[in-house]
Amino acid sequence: MTDDDFADVAATKDQLAEFGYLSDDRLATTVFLQSRLGKPLLLEGPAGVGKTQLATTLAQATGRRLLRLQCYEGQDESKALYEWDYGKQLLYTQILREKIGQVVEDAVDLNEAVERIAKQDSVFFSERFLAPRPLLEAITSEQPVVLLIDEVDRADEALEAVLLELLSEWQISIPEIGTVTAKVLPYVVLTSNNTRDLSAALKRRCLHMFLDYPTAERELAIVRSKDTGLPEALAVRLVEIVRGLRELELRKAPSISETIDWARTLAVLGVSELDGEVLGQTLNVVVKYERDLRRATEALPRLVDPNATVPDSVGGHGHGHGHGHSHDDGDVDGRAKRAAKDEPGRHDENYYGAPRRRAGGPHLGQRREGPAVVRARRPQAAGVTTAPRGGR
Amino acid sequence: MQVDELLKPFPIKEFHPFPRALMGPGAHEMIGPEALKLGFKKTLVMTSGLRGSDIVHKIVESMKYHGLDVVVYDKVESNPKDYNVMDAVGLYNENACDSFVSIGGGSSHDACKGARVSVAHDGRNVNEFEGFNMSENPKNPPHIAVSTTAGTGSETSWAYVITDTTTDPDNPHKYVAFDDASVTTLAIDDPVLYYSCPIDYTAQCGFDVLAHASEPYVSRLNFQPSLGNALHAIKLTNENLRAAVWNGEDLAGREGMMYAQYIAAQAFNSGGLGIIHSISHAVSAFYDTHHGLNNAVALPRVWAFNMPVAYKRFADIARAMDIDTHGMNDVQAAEAALAAAIRLLRDVGITEKFTDVTADSYSKNRLGQGPTKFYENSKVITGDDADVDRITKHVLGDACTPGNAKECTFETVRPVVDHCMNGDLDDLLG
Numbered sequence: 001m002t003d004d005d006f007a008d009v010a011a012t013k014d015q016l017a018e019f020g021y022l023s024d025d026r027l028a029t030t031v032f033l034q035s036r037l038g039k040p041l042l043l044e045g046p047a048g049v050g051k052t053q054l055a056t057t058l059a060q061a062t063g064r065r066l067l068r069l070q071c072y073e074g075q076d077e078s079k080a081l082y083e084w085d086y087g088k089q090l091l092y093t094q095i096l097r098e099k100i101g102q103v104v105e106d107a108v109d110l111n112e113a114v115e116r117i118a119k120q121d122s123v124f125f126s127e128r129f130l131a132p133r134p135l136l137e138a139i140t141s142e143q144p145v146v147l148l149i150d151e152v153d154r155a156d157e158a159l160e161a162v163l164l165e166l167l168s169e170w171q172i173s174i175p176e177i178g179t180v181t182a183k184v185l186p187y188v189v190l191t192s193n194n195t196r197d198l199s200a201a202l203k204r205r206c207l208h209m210f211l212d213y214p215t216a217e218r219e220l221a222i223v224r225s226k227d228t229g230l231p232e233a234l235a236v237r238l239v240e241i242v243r244g245l246r247e248l249e250l251r252k253a254p255s256i257s258e259t260i261d262w263a264r265t266l267a268v269l270g271v272s273e274l275d276g277e278v279l280g281q282t283l284n285v286v287v288k289y290e291r292d293l294r295r296a297t298e299a300l301p302r303l304v305d306p307n308a309t310v311p312d313s314v315g316g317h318g319h320g321h322g323h324g325h326s327h328d329d330g331d332v333d334g335r336a337k338r339a340a341k342d343e344p345g346r347h348d349e350n351y352y353g354a355p356r357r358r359a360g361g362p363h364l365g366q367r368r369e370g371p372a373v374v375r376a377r378r379p380q381a382a383g384v385t386t387a388p389r390g391g392r
Numbered sequence: 393m394q395v396d397e398l399l400k401p402f403p404i405k406e407f408h409p410f411p412r413a414l415m416g417p418g419a420h421e422m423i424g425p426e427a428l429k430l431g432f433k434k435t436l437v438m439t440s441g442l443r444g445s446d447i448v449h450k451i452v453e454s455m456k457y458h459g460l461d462v463v464v465y466d467k468v469e470s471n472p473k474d475y476n477v478m479d480a481v482g483l484y485n486e487n488a489c490d491s492f493v494s495i496g497g498g499s500s501h502d503a504c505k506g507a508r509v510s511v512a513h514d515g516r517n518v519n520e521f522e523g524f525n526m527s528e529n530p531k532n533p534p535h536i537a538v539s540t541t542a543g544t545g546s547e548t549s550w551a552y553v554i555t556d557t558t559t560d561p562d563n564p565h566k567y568v569a570f571d572d573a574s575v576t577t578l579a580i581d582d583p584v585l586y587y588s589c590p591i592d593y594t595a596q597c598g599f600d601v602l603a604h605a606s607e608p609y610v611s612r613l614n615f616q617p618s619l620g621n622a623l624h625a626i627k628l629t630n631e632n633l634r635a636a637v638w639n640g641e642d643l644a645g646r647e648g649m650m651y652a653q654y655i656a657a658q659a660f661n662s663g664g665l666g667i668i669h670s671i672s673h674a675v676s677a678f679y680d681t682h683h684g685l686n687n688a689v690a691l692p693r694v695w696a697f698n699m700p701v702a703y704k705r706f707a708d709i710a711r712a713m714d715i716d717t718h719g720m721n722d723v724q725a726a727e728a729a730l731a732a733a734i735r736l737l738r739d740v741g742i743t744e745k746f747t748d749v750t751a752d753s754y755s756k757n758r759l760g761q762g763p764t765k766f767y768e769n770s771k772v773i774t775g776d777d778a779d780v781d782r783i784t785k786h787v788l789g790d791a792c793t794p795g796n797a798k799e800c801t802f803e804t805v806r807p808v809v810d811h812c813m814n815g816d817l818d819d820l821l822g
Contacts, residue, residue, distance in 0.1 A: 338560035341567070344788035344801070347523060 005035045005062045021050070021057035022222050030209050031058065040167045040188035042152075042206035047193050048255015049211045050222075055148035055189035064187065065141070068148045069134040071155035077162045080155075081172060082136040085129045092124070125176035135163075138186040139172055146187045152202075153192040160202055163190075167205045216243060219256060226260050229267035237274050238263055242286065244303040248295050254286035262286050276301045405615045408550050408661035411576050413654060417643065419582040420538055423451060423493070424458030426578055430534045432491040434461035436484045438504040439495040440468035447540055447585055448495055455493070463487045468496070471566065471676045471683065472503035473555045477518045480507040485515065492535040494576075497597070498544030498683060501537045502552035505574040508532045512573065519556045522567040523791060527574070534577040540585045542636070542649035543597025543684050545604055545657025547579035555677055566677035568669075568791045581654055583646035591637055595740035596684030598633035598649060601625060602733065603672075603687040604656035606695065606709060608663025610702040610797040615663065622659035626712040628652035630736065637740045664795030667787055667805065668694045671812060674786035679773055681749055688742045689749075692734050693811045696820050697804075698797040699726050705797075706730075727822050734817050746813045747775040775813035784809045 006012040012035075013028035023031070031054070034041045043051040059066035069080055093100065103120070107113040132140060138147040152160065166172055170182040190206060192198060214222065220239045223230070230238065239259065246253040254262075262285045271278050279300055287296045340346070414422050427435065435455065442448050452462050465480045480503060484492075494504035506518040512532045513521075521527055537547035546552065550572045556565040589597070605625035608614050614622075632648030639645060671694070672686035699706050706726030710717055713732045717725040743749050750772075773779070784806045787793060793800050811819070 334558075334560040335563070338556075338563050338565055341522075341556075341559075341565050342785040342789040345794070346789060347791045347794055 006032050008032065015061040016054075016057050017225075019057045019060040020225055021053060021061075022218060022225060023054075024214070024218060027054070027209065027211070030207055034187060034207055035062075037207070038185050040190060040206045042190045042192065042198070042203065042208045043211050044192045044194055044208070045211035046213065046253065046255070048257050049213055050256055051189075051191040051211055052148065052150055054211075055146055055150075055191075058187060058189065059146040062144070062146070062187070065143055065145045066148060067134045067138050067141075067145050067186075068150060070150045071152050071159065073154055073156065075155050075159055077159060078133070080133055080135050080159055080162065082133055082174065083131045084125065085131040088131075089124050089129050092129075122176075127177065130174070130177070135166055136172055136180065138188075139166070139170065139180055139182045141186070142183060144184045144186070146189065149188065149190045151193060152190045153195045153198060157199070160199055164201055164205065167202070213243075213246060213253075214256065216240065219243075219259060222256055223260055223263050226263075228260060228263035230263040231272075234266065234271065234274055235263060238266070241274070241279065241300075241303045244299070245286065245296055248292075248299050250287065250292040250295060251289045252287075252292065258286040274304060276304050279304060405613070406662060407617050408572065408575070409658070411548065411579050413548065413579040413581060415581045415650065415654065416647070417582065417584045419580050420451060420585055421454065423536060423538065423580060424454050424460070426580075427455060427460055427491070427493070427536060428458055430491070430536070430577060432460055432534065434463065434487065434489045435491045435493050436480065436487070436489040436507075437462055437464045437466075437493045437495060438468055438480055438500050438507065439464070439466045440470065440472075440497070440499045440503075442466070442496050442500075442540065445588065447588070451493075451495055451538060463489060468500050468503040470499050471555050471680050472499045472506070472553075473557050474506075474517065474519050475557065476503050477506040477510060477554060478515075480504070481510045481515050481518075484511055489533075491533050493538065494535065494547075495538045495540060497539070497541035497593075498546040498553070498600075501539075501544060501546035501576070502554065504535060504537070505546070505552035505571075505576070506554050506569070508535055509569070509571060509574055517558075518554055519559065519567075521569045521571060522556075524570045525572065526569065527571050532573055536578045536580065537576040538580045538582070538585065539650070539653070541589055541593060541597045542581075542583075542586055542646070542653040543600030543604075545601070545653045545660070547576055547581065548654055548657035549661050550575045551661075553673065553683075555680075564677045565786070566673040568673065570791065579654070581650045583643060583650045586636075586646045586650060587641050589640070591640070592741070593682075593684070594640070594649075595633070595637045595742050596682055596688055597653070598629055598636065598684075598740065599688035599691060599737065599742065600684040601629050601633075601649065601652045601656045602736075603668045603691055604653070604660045604665075605629065606691070607666040607668055607792075607795075608660040609709060610698055610705045611664040611666050611795045612797060613662075613664035613795045618659045618661070618663040621655040622663065623708060623712045625652045625656035625659060626709055627714070628655075630713045630732070633736065634739055665792040666694065666698065666796035667790075667793055667800060667808070669792040670787040670790035670796070671783065671809060673790055673792070674783040674809075675746060675773075675812075677786060678779075678783065679746075679749075679771070681746075681773075685742065685749065686746075688737055689744065689746055690812050692730060692737065692817055692820055693808050693815070694796075695730050695733060697808045699730070701798045702726075731821055734821065737817075744817050745775075745815060746773050749773055773813070775810075780806060780810045780813055783813075 006015060009025070009029050009032045012032040013023055016023050016028065016031070030041060043054065045051060056066060103116055104113040107116060134147065138145050149163070167188065170185060171179050173179045213219070216239055220235060223235050223239060242254050242259045242262070262282065265282050265285050266278070269278065280297055283293060283296055283300065287293045437448070437452060439448050448464070448466065452464060455462050463483060465483050467479065468476045484507065492504050492508055494500040509521050509527050509532065510516055510518045513527065539547050551568050551570045552574050553566060553568050556567060559565065605622045608618055609622040628648045629652045632645045632652065635642045635645030636649045668687055668690045671690040672683055675681055675686045676683055695706070703722040703726045706729050707717060707722040710725040710729035710732065713729055715725065715728045715732055717728070720728065737744070784802055787805055787809065788800060788802060
């Protein structure tokens, strides 16, 4: 560990910003602490909030080499730690055939020959034939490195257990060789998208931080820093709209990188005004699922202009598809809607078989002519006759 | 006074003599043939706390034996939540089902009825159908309801109750939808399935029956065709509940309660309900407590509240509860009925006020797998002023409240709620 990577929190923030990563104070503090405490950093949070990017930038800012272990389901430790290079071992045996022949030449029987070969084991199971994978490489590297263990939540628990030794002792045990201890402590950044809970043991060994979507200001600053070419005023609106989209219950909420992509897209199209139409046409840049696309398209006009009416042309969303949703629902505050349900007497209007009050005429008169029972909103009920009886 | 006002409550009554029902020991074995008769091919079975008991397994196997395809949704929670219903709707559509079977108590049936209505409206959110006949499409998939408790009457009624957790998650709302499109196609009430119902559930469900029967008997909507059912249900409950609770495999006791629940539901279908149910819904909404338990706690208080407007009716209830009312005037007889109800409540061992209700009050005997998530997250019932206010407000907005015998305002209902929370039942006894 080199103590002089970062002078203090402010310097950390500046150094990261220099390489295009805009962190807030909390994150900068954590990164600074990591460099001083020599503990791994575990970043959790939704996809696309800059977890992986932090590791990349950390490497740039400290001039370290970046080693990346991308985790996936079914990954075994040989893919993460090291492998014996079987091909190389075989090649050496072929080349050294003659030499091996000499070793066993005067053996009296097969047993003795095997014994003699066995004594040479250590030749073939030495570092020469070891193919290091990212974790071992991070430990043995002479140069300081940043080790990114990406999406650790995707790895099996077995691999998580392997990490425990590395992260607490900075060493890896290789049975044939012994324990390899780190020469220079790597900066380790683990990221998780929360697809499963990580073990407490792993969390305990790490500095832990939850990275959420940034504030509007920070997100705007990030977009600005990426030189997307989108005019400032539009970027402000765009960030607001993306934040609105995140409020919808989407399967995959738009990430920061997608905001940037969207900004670039709009800049390329030379858009001078963010209207529902152009946003609707480019929505697929930020929304990646069919169902999400439908929801987002529905919500878009409201996000662009809260008082807008929905043009049917946008995204081809018609009302004929029959699932009968109400577009107003998104506008109404749930609490207000809920509070209205405590209103006394709200059911009196169509209580049981009560005649429905009609606007513009007293229902009393109708009743004298004969009971005109019209069911609220439903002329034909199942199993019961509710057709208007009498005068109507 | 306006004539209009005099015509309240409404001149035209509605009688709900449906659905068809199969009753008696062994009735559940008819489900396969009946389902075939109704044209079932692929059925979504909805059930709740029965996970882990063999009732569901046996019924599903018998349906499969008759050649039906079965998909099971077994995650309905007690006091069914809107998300339970919508999950089931999703499962129904994914599997292209054509029919429903619900097995269990009110939660399973109600969630299933909600799911049917939603399915018939292309998957619209079930919360949109709160109130009276709000559904527009009567083309519901057929539905067989198999009861394993005796109290709900949901297999018979035209109402279903759902907890709305999504409109305002901090302030859940339990509402009733009265909808004759939701009435089941066939009800199966088999006392044998009721044998393994735990003691405390049996007791609380029994008070659900008593509430279903007594509320329409005194309600402002009551009318002749439903009165006989109401009185007879009270009589059956009084005669059989103790046996059903304390001797679970007593056929007469179990059968008596099964019939009582059926006719009690027939009574309230037409005669309406009152604020026993409104209070019960409110408390369930906020604390996820068992509906029958809530009804049991609220019943004596609401009877006492309603008595002054219907002494005569309560005297009838006294006679149905086997009280010799000779020599008593109506007031005395009504008071005797209240005393008999409190005695029954104590005989079957039900918690007497809401602040005494704990997780142990009923969840320990759950047949299936323990309390649900929503319940686990609910808070301890405090019974403080804010709590009473909140519950009273919920009561006033409930669809059952307008039918209550006595006019309800915040000022009149609040003390009743307060008493349910903190009061002593002995206060009610003269």
